[in-house]
Protein backbone atom coordinates (compact mmCIF):
# COMPACT_ATOMS: atom_id res chain seq x y z
CA UNK A 1 0.00 0.00 0.00
CA UNK A 2 0.94 3.64 -0.28
CA UNK A 3 0.64 6.25 2.47
CA UNK A 4 -2.17 8.79 2.46
CA UNK A 5 -1.06 12.25 1.25
CA UNK A 6 0.91 14.39 3.68
CA UNK A 7 2.71 17.70 3.78
CA UNK A 8 6.50 17.18 3.85
CA UNK A 9 8.95 19.50 5.59
CA UNK A 10 12.74 19.15 5.48
CA UNK A 11 14.15 21.66 7.99
CA UNK A 12 17.92 22.36 8.05
CA UNK A 13 18.21 23.60 11.63
CA UNK A 14 16.76 22.57 14.98
CA UNK A 15 14.86 25.88 15.28
CA UNK A 16 13.28 25.31 11.86
CA UNK A 17 12.34 21.74 12.84
CA UNK A 18 10.72 22.93 16.08
CA UNK A 19 8.86 25.69 14.21
CA UNK A 20 7.56 23.09 11.72
CA UNK A 21 6.53 20.73 14.51
CA UNK A 22 4.75 23.56 16.33
CA UNK A 23 2.33 23.56 13.38
CA UNK A 24 1.66 19.84 13.91
CA UNK A 25 2.86 16.61 12.33
CA UNK A 26 5.17 13.72 13.10
CA UNK A 27 8.93 13.46 13.14
CA UNK A 28 10.53 11.29 10.46
CA UNK A 29 13.92 9.94 11.59
CA UNK A 30 15.14 6.58 10.21
CA UNK A 31 11.66 5.74 8.97
CA UNK A 32 12.12 2.05 9.85
CA UNK A 33 8.93 1.98 11.93
CA UNK A 34 7.07 5.05 10.66
CA UNK A 35 7.22 4.28 6.94
CA UNK A 36 5.70 0.78 7.32
CA UNK A 37 2.96 2.28 9.54
CA UNK A 38 2.24 4.93 6.88
CA UNK A 39 2.24 2.37 4.08
CA UNK A 40 -0.20 0.19 5.98
CA UNK A 41 -2.23 3.32 6.77
CA UNK A 42 -1.99 2.62 10.48
CA UNK A 43 -0.67 6.19 10.83
CA UNK A 44 -1.93 9.14 8.79
CA UNK A 45 -0.26 12.36 9.97
CA UNK A 46 -1.02 15.56 8.04
CA UNK A 47 2.66 16.48 8.00
CA UNK A 48 6.03 14.76 8.24
CA UNK A 49 8.94 16.75 9.60
CA UNK A 50 12.00 14.98 8.21
CA UNK A 51 14.89 15.73 10.59
CA UNK A 52 17.56 14.00 8.47
CA UNK A 53 18.92 17.32 7.16
CA UNK A 54 19.20 18.97 10.58
CA UNK A 55 22.87 19.59 11.32
CA UNK A 56 24.33 18.32 14.58
CA UNK A 57 21.61 15.88 15.55
CA UNK A 58 23.78 12.84 14.74
CA UNK A 59 26.24 13.57 17.55
CA UNK A 60 27.34 10.72 19.81
CA UNK A 61 28.95 12.20 22.91
CA UNK A 62 30.81 9.89 25.25
CA UNK A 63 32.00 11.19 28.63
CA UNK A 64 32.85 9.59 31.97
CA UNK A 65 29.21 10.27 32.97
CA UNK A 66 27.64 8.33 30.12
CA UNK A 67 26.67 8.24 26.48
CA UNK A 68 24.52 10.99 24.96
CA UNK A 69 22.98 9.81 21.71
CA UNK A 70 21.69 12.48 19.33
CA UNK A 71 18.38 12.07 17.53
CA UNK A 72 20.04 11.14 14.24
CA UNK A 73 22.66 8.72 15.57
CA UNK A 74 21.90 5.46 13.78
CA UNK A 75 21.79 2.15 15.63
CA UNK A 76 24.84 0.99 13.64
CA UNK A 77 26.92 4.03 14.57
CA UNK A 78 26.24 3.54 18.28
CA UNK A 79 26.79 -0.22 18.03
CA UNK A 80 30.17 0.32 16.30
CA UNK A 81 31.44 2.91 18.78
CA UNK A 82 34.16 1.39 20.98
CA UNK A 83 34.10 4.55 23.14
CA UNK A 84 30.38 4.13 23.82
CA UNK A 85 30.80 0.40 24.51
CA UNK A 86 33.60 1.10 27.00
CA UNK A 87 31.45 3.51 29.02
CA UNK A 88 28.13 1.68 28.65
CA UNK A 89 28.53 -1.84 27.19
CA UNK A 90 24.81 -2.62 27.38
CA UNK A 91 24.18 -0.43 24.33
CA UNK A 92 26.24 -2.63 22.02
CA UNK A 93 25.04 -5.81 23.73
CA UNK A 94 21.39 -4.84 23.09
CA UNK A 95 21.82 -3.24 19.65
CA UNK A 96 23.13 -6.53 18.23
CA UNK A 97 19.60 -7.85 18.75
CA UNK A 98 17.77 -4.97 17.04
CA UNK A 99 16.37 -6.09 13.68
CA UNK A 100 18.90 -6.66 10.85
CA UNK A 101 22.07 -4.73 9.90
CA UNK A 102 20.35 -2.86 7.02
CA UNK A 103 17.66 -1.63 9.39
CA UNK A 104 20.29 -0.68 11.98
CA UNK A 105 22.10 1.34 9.31
CA UNK A 106 19.09 3.62 8.99
CA UNK A 107 17.05 3.34 12.20
CA UNK A 108 17.96 5.61 15.10
CA UNK A 109 18.36 4.89 18.80
CA UNK A 110 16.24 7.91 19.75
CA UNK A 111 13.60 6.95 17.14
CA UNK A 112 13.35 3.55 18.76
CA UNK A 113 12.76 5.18 22.16
CA UNK A 114 10.23 7.63 20.70
CA UNK A 115 8.41 4.76 18.98
CA UNK A 116 8.07 3.12 22.47
CA UNK A 117 7.39 -0.39 21.21
CA UNK A 118 7.17 -2.72 24.23
CA UNK A 119 8.95 -5.39 22.12
CA UNK A 120 11.94 -3.14 21.36
CA UNK A 121 15.31 -3.54 23.04
CA UNK A 122 16.35 0.09 23.65
CA UNK A 123 13.43 1.18 25.83
CA UNK A 124 14.34 -1.66 28.24
CA UNK A 125 17.98 -0.55 28.18
CA UNK A 126 17.08 3.06 28.99
CA UNK A 127 14.73 1.90 31.76
CA UNK A 128 17.27 -0.45 33.31
CA UNK A 129 19.96 2.23 33.38
CA UNK A 130 17.65 5.01 34.66
CA UNK A 131 18.57 7.09 31.64
CA UNK A 132 16.62 10.01 30.24
CA UNK A 133 15.38 11.66 27.06
CA UNK A 134 15.96 15.34 26.27
CA UNK A 135 12.95 16.88 24.55
CA UNK A 136 12.73 20.26 22.83
CA UNK A 137 9.82 22.24 21.43
CA UNK A 138 9.23 25.83 20.33
CA UNK A 139 8.28 26.47 23.99
CA UNK A 140 11.57 25.22 25.50
CA UNK A 141 13.44 22.15 26.67
CA UNK A 142 12.87 19.49 29.30
CA UNK A 143 14.36 16.21 30.47
CA UNK A 144 12.15 13.14 30.83
CA UNK A 145 13.37 10.30 33.07
CA UNK A 146 13.09 6.80 31.63
CA UNK A 147 10.64 5.84 34.38
CA UNK A 148 8.25 8.54 33.09
CA UNK A 149 8.98 8.27 29.38
CA UNK A 150 7.16 5.04 28.45
CA UNK A 151 3.48 5.53 29.25
CA UNK A 152 1.96 2.75 27.11
CA UNK A 153 2.48 0.73 23.94
CA UNK A 154 3.71 3.16 21.23
CA UNK A 155 3.04 5.98 23.71
CA UNK A 156 6.08 8.02 24.70
CA UNK A 157 5.66 10.97 27.07
CA UNK A 158 6.32 13.44 24.25
CA UNK A 159 3.84 16.26 23.76
CA UNK A 160 2.67 17.35 20.30
CA UNK A 161 5.33 19.66 18.89
CA UNK A 162 8.15 18.05 20.90
CA UNK A 163 11.26 16.57 19.35
CA UNK A 164 13.41 14.12 21.29
CA UNK A 165 16.80 15.69 20.60
CA UNK A 166 18.90 13.14 22.48
CA UNK A 167 18.87 10.25 24.92
CA UNK A 168 21.33 9.81 27.78
CA UNK A 169 22.54 6.39 28.94
CA UNK A 170 24.48 6.70 32.23
CA UNK A 171 27.91 5.08 32.47
CA UNK A 172 28.40 1.75 34.16
CA UNK A 173 29.70 2.07 37.75
CA UNK A 174 32.93 0.19 38.68
CA UNK A 175 32.67 -3.60 39.35
CA UNK A 176 29.37 -3.66 37.48
CA UNK A 177 28.54 -5.82 34.47
CA UNK A 178 25.67 -5.97 32.00
CA UNK A 179 24.27 -8.51 29.58
CA UNK A 180 21.38 -8.85 27.16
CA UNK A 181 19.53 -12.07 26.28
CA UNK A 182 16.44 -12.69 24.18
CA UNK A 183 14.59 -15.41 22.28
CA UNK A 184 13.23 -14.74 18.80
CA UNK A 185 11.49 -17.01 16.31
CA UNK A 186 14.05 -16.07 13.64
CA UNK A 187 17.24 -14.07 13.93
CA UNK A 188 16.42 -10.34 13.64
CA UNK A 189 12.76 -10.72 14.59
CA UNK A 190 11.24 -8.88 17.52
CA UNK A 191 11.85 -10.83 20.73
CA UNK A 192 9.26 -13.17 22.23
CA UNK A 193 10.89 -12.09 25.50
CA UNK A 194 14.10 -10.16 26.14
CA UNK A 195 16.05 -9.33 29.28
CA UNK A 196 18.64 -6.65 29.96
CA UNK A 197 20.54 -7.31 33.19
CA UNK A 198 22.96 -5.44 35.41
CA UNK A 199 24.94 -6.88 38.33
CA UNK A 200 27.20 -4.93 40.69
CA UNK A 201 29.80 -6.72 42.84
CA UNK A 202 31.49 -5.47 46.00
CA UNK A 203 35.22 -5.65 46.70
CA UNK A 204 34.81 -9.26 47.93
CA UNK A 205 33.09 -10.11 44.61
CA UNK A 206 29.74 -10.62 46.35
CA UNK A 207 26.61 -9.39 44.59
CA UNK A 208 25.82 -5.87 45.80
CA UNK A 209 22.99 -5.10 43.36
CA UNK A 210 21.13 -6.95 40.60
CA UNK A 211 18.44 -5.58 38.32
CA UNK A 212 16.81 -6.64 35.09
CA UNK A 213 14.50 -4.99 32.56
CA UNK A 214 12.11 -6.99 30.38
CA UNK A 215 10.69 -6.45 26.91
CA UNK A 216 7.62 -8.10 25.40
CA UNK A 217 6.12 -8.95 28.79
CA UNK A 218 4.12 -5.75 29.47
CA UNK A 219 2.92 -2.56 27.77
CA UNK A 220 6.06 -0.72 28.89
CA UNK A 221 9.53 -1.92 29.96
CA UNK A 222 9.30 -3.79 33.27
CA UNK A 223 12.22 -3.28 35.67
CA UNK A 224 12.75 -5.72 38.55
CA UNK A 225 15.10 -5.34 41.50
CA UNK A 226 16.60 -8.81 41.90
CA UNK A 227 19.05 -8.08 44.74
CA UNK A 228 17.18 -10.14 47.36
CA UNK A 229 16.78 -13.38 45.41
CA UNK A 230 20.34 -12.90 44.16
CA UNK A 231 21.54 -12.70 47.78
CA UNK A 232 19.75 -16.02 48.52
CA UNK A 233 21.57 -17.63 45.62
CA UNK A 234 24.87 -16.49 47.03
CA UNK A 235 24.54 -17.86 50.57
CA UNK A 236 27.21 -20.46 51.31
CA UNK A 237 28.81 -20.20 47.88
CA UNK A 238 32.27 -18.90 47.08
CA UNK A 239 32.53 -15.26 45.94
CA UNK A 240 31.75 -14.82 42.26
CA UNK A 241 29.84 -18.12 42.08
CA UNK A 242 26.23 -17.11 42.78
CA UNK A 243 23.37 -19.46 41.87
CA UNK A 244 20.84 -17.38 39.92
CA UNK A 245 17.94 -19.83 40.03
CA UNK A 246 16.12 -17.99 42.87
CA UNK A 247 16.33 -14.74 40.90
CA UNK A 248 15.08 -16.51 37.77
CA UNK A 249 12.11 -17.98 39.65
CA UNK A 250 11.35 -14.60 41.26
CA UNK A 251 11.31 -12.91 37.84
CA UNK A 252 9.13 -15.60 36.26
CA UNK A 253 6.55 -15.04 39.02
CA UNK A 254 6.50 -11.29 38.52
CA UNK A 255 6.26 -10.91 34.75
CA UNK A 256 2.73 -10.95 33.36
CA UNK A 257 3.01 -11.48 29.59
CA UNK A 258 0.16 -11.86 27.13
CA UNK A 259 0.00 -14.80 24.78
CA UNK A 260 -0.40 -14.39 21.02
CA UNK A 261 -0.08 -16.49 17.87
CA UNK A 262 3.71 -16.58 18.29
CA UNK A 263 3.94 -17.74 21.91
CA UNK A 264 1.61 -18.45 24.82
CA UNK A 265 1.75 -16.49 28.07
CA UNK A 266 3.11 -19.52 30.00
CA UNK A 267 5.92 -20.02 27.50
CA UNK A 268 6.82 -16.34 27.68
CA UNK A 269 6.85 -16.52 31.49
CA UNK A 270 9.11 -19.57 31.30
CA UNK A 271 11.43 -17.71 28.91
CA UNK A 272 11.58 -14.72 31.25
CA UNK A 273 12.87 -17.00 34.03
CA UNK A 274 15.42 -18.83 31.89
CA UNK A 275 16.71 -15.62 30.27
CA UNK A 276 16.96 -13.90 33.67
CA UNK A 277 19.28 -16.64 34.93
CA UNK A 278 21.43 -16.47 31.79
CA UNK A 279 21.63 -12.68 31.62
CA UNK A 280 22.44 -12.26 35.34
CA UNK A 281 25.17 -14.92 35.17
CA UNK A 282 26.75 -13.23 32.17
CA UNK A 283 26.41 -9.77 33.71
CA UNK A 284 28.13 -11.05 36.88
CA UNK A 285 30.97 -12.55 34.82
CA UNK A 286 31.35 -9.22 33.04
CA UNK A 287 31.48 -7.45 36.42
CA UNK A 288 34.49 -9.47 37.59
CA UNK A 289 37.86 -7.72 37.34
CA UNK A 290 39.04 -8.30 33.77
CA UNK A 291 35.48 -9.15 32.63
CA UNK A 292 34.35 -7.50 29.41
Ligand SMILES: Cc1cc2nc3c(=O)[nH]c(=O)nc-3n(C[C@H](O)[C@H](O)[C@H](O)COP(=O)(O)OP(=O)(O)OC[C@H]3O[C@@H](n4cnc5c(N)ncnc54)[C@H](O)[C@@H]3O)c2cc1C
Nearest residue numbers: 027029030031032033034099107108111112114120121164
Ligand atom coordinates in the same frame (compact mmCIF):
# COMPACT_ATOMS: atom_id res chain seq x y z
C1 LIG B 1 11.73 -5.64 9.56
C2 LIG B 1 11.95 -4.79 10.79
C3 LIG B 1 12.36 -5.40 11.96
C4 LIG B 1 12.57 -4.64 13.10
N1 LIG B 1 12.96 -5.29 14.24
C5 LIG B 1 13.20 -4.56 15.34
C6 LIG B 1 13.63 -5.19 16.55
O1 LIG B 1 13.86 -6.39 16.62
N2 LIG B 1 13.81 -4.39 17.62
C7 LIG B 1 13.60 -3.04 17.59
O2 LIG B 1 13.77 -2.37 18.61
N3 LIG B 1 13.21 -2.42 16.48
C8 LIG B 1 13.01 -3.14 15.35
N4 LIG B 1 12.61 -2.49 14.22
C9 LIG B 1 12.41 -1.01 14.25
C10 LIG B 1 13.71 -0.26 14.00
O3 LIG B 1 14.63 -0.60 14.98
C11 LIG B 1 13.53 1.28 14.00
O4 LIG B 1 14.80 1.77 13.72
C12 LIG B 1 13.06 1.98 15.28
O5 LIG B 1 11.87 1.47 15.77
C13 LIG B 1 12.70 3.44 15.03
O6 LIG B 1 13.75 4.21 14.63
P1 LIG B 1 13.62 5.14 13.36
O7 LIG B 1 14.72 6.10 13.48
O8 LIG B 1 13.54 4.32 12.13
O9 LIG B 1 12.24 5.93 13.63
P2 LIG B 1 11.04 6.34 12.65
O10 LIG B 1 10.50 5.14 11.98
O11 LIG B 1 11.47 7.48 11.78
O12 LIG B 1 10.00 6.89 13.72
C14 LIG B 1 9.35 6.01 14.62
C15 LIG B 1 8.41 6.82 15.52
O13 LIG B 1 9.17 7.63 16.42
C16 LIG B 1 8.92 9.03 16.17
N5 LIG B 1 10.22 9.68 16.26
C17 LIG B 1 11.38 9.27 15.67
N6 LIG B 1 12.39 10.07 16.04
C18 LIG B 1 11.85 11.01 16.86
C19 LIG B 1 12.41 12.10 17.57
N7 LIG B 1 13.71 12.39 17.51
N8 LIG B 1 11.58 12.86 18.31
C20 LIG B 1 10.26 12.58 18.38
N9 LIG B 1 9.68 11.54 17.75
C21 LIG B 1 10.48 10.76 16.99
C22 LIG B 1 8.30 9.10 14.80
O14 LIG B 1 7.47 10.23 14.65
C23 LIG B 1 7.50 7.81 14.75
O15 LIG B 1 6.31 7.94 15.46
C24 LIG B 1 12.39 -3.22 13.06
C25 LIG B 1 12.02 -2.60 11.87
C26 LIG B 1 11.79 -3.36 10.74
C27 LIG B 1 11.39 -2.68 9.46
